[in-house]
Amino acid sequence: MAENNRRITIKEIAKKAGVSIATVSRALNDRPGISLETKERIQRIITRSGYRPSMFARNMRSQQSKMIGVIVSNAANDFFKDVTRAIQDQATKYDFTVLIINSDEDPVKERQAIKILRNYDVSGFIIASTDETIDYPSLVGNTPTVFFDRAPKSEIAQFDTVLVNNEFGAKLAVEELIRQGASKVGIVVSGVQTSGQERLKGYKQALKEYQLPINDKLIYTSDVQQLKAMDYVRDLLVNQKCDALFAGDNTLLMVVLEEIKLLNRTDIKVATFDNITWFNYFKQPVISVKQPTTTIGHETVDALINRMKNPQLPPKVRRLSVQLIRRS
Amino acid sequence: MAENNRRITIKEIAKKAGVSIATVSRALNDRPGISLETKERIQRIITRSGYRPSMFARNMRSQQSKMIGVIVSNAANDFFKDVTRAIQDQATKYDFTVLIINSDEDPVKERQAIKILRNYDVSGFIIASTDETIDYPSLVGNTPTVFFDRAPKSEIAQFDTVLVNNEFGAKLAVEELIRQGASKVGIVVSGVQTSGQERLKGYKQALKEYQLPINDKLIYTSDVQQLKAMDYVRDLLVNQKCDALFAGDNTLLMVVLEEIKLLNRTDIKVATFDNITWFNYFKQPVISVKQPTTTIGHETVDALINRMKNPQLPPKVRRLSVQLIRRS
DNA sequence: GTGAAAGCGCTAACAG
DNA sequence: CTGTTAGCGCTTTCAC
Numbered sequence A, B: 001m002a003e004n005n006r007r008i009t010i011k012e013i014a015k016k017a018g019v020s021i022a023t024v025s026r027a028l029n030d031r032p033g034i035s036l037e038t039k040e041r042i043q044r045i046i047t048r049s050g051y052r053p054s055m056f057a058r059n060m061r062s063q064q065s066k067m068i069g070v071i072v073s074n075a076a077n078d079f080f081k082d083v084t085r086a087i088q089d090q091a092t093k094y095d096f097t098v099l100i101i102n103s104d105e106d107p108v109k110e111r112q113a114i115k116i117l118r119n120y121d122v123s124g125f126i127i128a129s130t131d132e133t134i135d136y137p138s139l140v141g142n143t144p145t146v147f148f149d150r151a152p153k154s155e156i157a158q159f160d161t162v163l164v165n166n167e168f169g170a171k172l173a174v175e176e177l178i179r180q181g182a183s184k185v186g187i188v189v190s191g192v193q194t195s196g197q198e199r200l201k202g203y204k205q206a207l208k209e210y211q212l213p214i215n216d217k218l219i220y221t222s223d224v225q226q227l228k229a230m231d232y233v234r235d236l237l238v239n240q241k242c243d244a245l246f247a248g249d250n251t252l253l254m255v256v257l258e259e260i261k262l263l264n265r266t267d268i269k270v271a272t273f274d275n276i277t278w279f280n281y282f283k284q285p286v287i288s289v290k291q292p293t294t295t296i297g298h299e300t301v302d303a304l305i306n307r308m309k310n311p312q313l314p315p316k317v318r319r320l321s322v323q324l325i326r327r328s
Numbered sequence C: 001g002t003g004a005a006a007g008c009g010c011t012a013a014c015a016g
Numbered sequence D: 001c002t003g004t005t006a007g008c009g010c011t012t013t014c015a016c
Helices: A010-017 A021-028 A036-049 A055-062 A078-093 A107-119 A136-140 A166-179 A194-209 A229-239 A250-262 A277-281 A293-309 B010-017 B021-028 B036-049 B055-062 B078-093 B107-119 B136-140 B166-179 B194-209 B229-239 B250-262 B277-281 B293-309
Strands: A067-072 A097-102 A124-127 A145-148 A160-164 A185-190 A219-222 A244-247 A269-273 A286-290 A317-320 A323-325 B067-072 B097-102 B124-127 B145-148 B160-164 B185-190 B219-222 B244-247 B269-273 B286-290 B317-320 B323-325
Touching: A010 A021, A010 A036, A021 A036, A055 B055, A067 A078, A067 A107, A078 A097, A078 A293, A078 B097, A097 A107, A097 B078, A097 B097, A107 A124, A107 A136, A124 A293, A145 A293, A160 A166, A160 A194, A160 A293, A166 A185, A166 A194, A166 A244, A166 A269, A166 A286, A166 A323, A185 A194, A185 A229, A185 A250, A194 A219, A219 A229, A229 A244, A229 A250, A244 A250, A250 A269, A250 B277, A277 B250, A277 B277, A293 A317, B010 B021, B010 B036, B021 B036, B067 B078, B067 B107, B078 B097, B078 B293, B097 B107, B107 B124, B107 B136, B124 B293, B145 B293, B160 B166, B160 B194, B160 B293, B166 B185, B166 B194, B166 B244, B166 B269, B166 B286, B166 B323, B185 B194, B185 B229, B185 B250, B194 B219, B219 B229, B229 B244, B229 B250, B244 B250, B250 B269, B293 B317
Parallel strands: A067 A097, A067 A124, A124 A145, A145 A160, A160 A317, A185 A219, A185 A244, A244 A269, A269 A286, B067 B097, B067 B124, B124 B145, B145 B160, B160 B317, B185 B219, B185 B244, B244 B269, B269 B286
Antiparallel strands: A286 A323, B286 B323
């Protein structure tokens, strides 16, 4: 049955069925204004002929695609990989296809990505922002947009956003470190992003709660590329003599673990944001704050779909809750 | 500058510039047959007006998109995540955008994915096959297609394929287990895929090399969903009293590690395919065979681009080499 | 209930 | 060197 190569068009279907292309279109899209009889006859022909609708033609007419543009800031990060996957799964449920571009923590690339995706008339954006100074409203135009993980502060009020409770999560983790006996807790977080800053707040709160001093020398906010992260961690371990470290995300955790391994230390307690299954098998126990990656992915898609349907709704910020995974 | 929302078309640009749309098109695509003067003038107007080309219109005319359809069989697997990422990066270099669908080890979903992507007129496919019985030639039609990691055996001759040296890699890993003192090595591999079978061969070779008996009771080929993998592993550890295990990929490795942890064993040597950075921090040392994920991704894209340019070239199978990562 | 025809934005002949 | 025009495949009024 069917040809594999050349595209067969509704025109040809129409000819075969002895009807007009308008009628075929109606049958194709289950539109009213067509008798059940002809509809079924045409649909039979369509199936048998191996007809494939041209998304281009369809989208061109309707001026909007069934595609969602996703921009992740760091495709190397397991957190983003997991969320991306969830986004894809959820999008598929709504018959959307996903176009993903990795901005690599580079604002220039991110802007570029938005432009490219707009050229494809994506009907929505899901973005993990790289740089809060980007002028999103002008870039995305009136394309529905949802942010996750990182949202430019000023935009929180303007766009739908899916975040987790960073502050609370970090607080829980650091408290657990203290409960396990730590008295001098160092921290390395990403300085640029909202989430990093919020996690830092949580860290401070935990210390305050346990009446430990907040020492600026124990706090390192790393640049995005984390070039100096190794030096920071080493300083915390060697010079500052920390007995516990909190890493702001799993890229930073890797640096921490590497240093601990190099220094051959076994007396350090470690906590981090983002849980990864492999943590279960680590030599160095890692307390972690598990983000609901699947839920995050699903929620971003839901929020987007919702906004497409109701463009007038006020932007909504969702804070999902996190879960502490104790290990010792 | 520029409007953000409504799409501004070449027609409007043409009007502004006082030329015809054909001329605008020429300026847009750097085509000959236009004076440098008008070209530059038009390009200025284009930039200033914030014009965004409609990919749909463009692709519709040219009957081919600048999109590559990628189908991965298991998005949860780190190996695929890494390759996917590399594919995206490389595709971007050629100005291609990537449409990814996860088949979830489900042949039905995979067929579906191919259809969807064809509707988008992707100009090429990159596929990690889920089921060798799928009739790819009829599904992909004349769309250039490259397979990686898994290729339906019968198709190797028909499609470009990027594989690694599975057999050799597994042999190296198992030999290392033996060299480290193992005398009874069990194996769990995925039964369905080419790669799993090849790795099993490598395992047998290693045993032969070291004159160890090949015992069928120590060999488990797991189903795709790996439902029984836990039972298999437990049997190998408890009943068969293996002192070493080889896991065919990192999903299976996780099962192995989980069992070892549950049984609280410290006398087992473990090897696996696919290296993950986190392995460095494991309590249980894991010998691993590192696949060049980045290269795999790049090569698949290169092969695809190459085939688009030269459709007549005979299909080529590339075998990339792997690297043994010793840990003990 | 069905068909004719316009047109989405663009490219590529073909004229001039 | 530039403009006119015909579609690419489809949806959608508007007639009938």
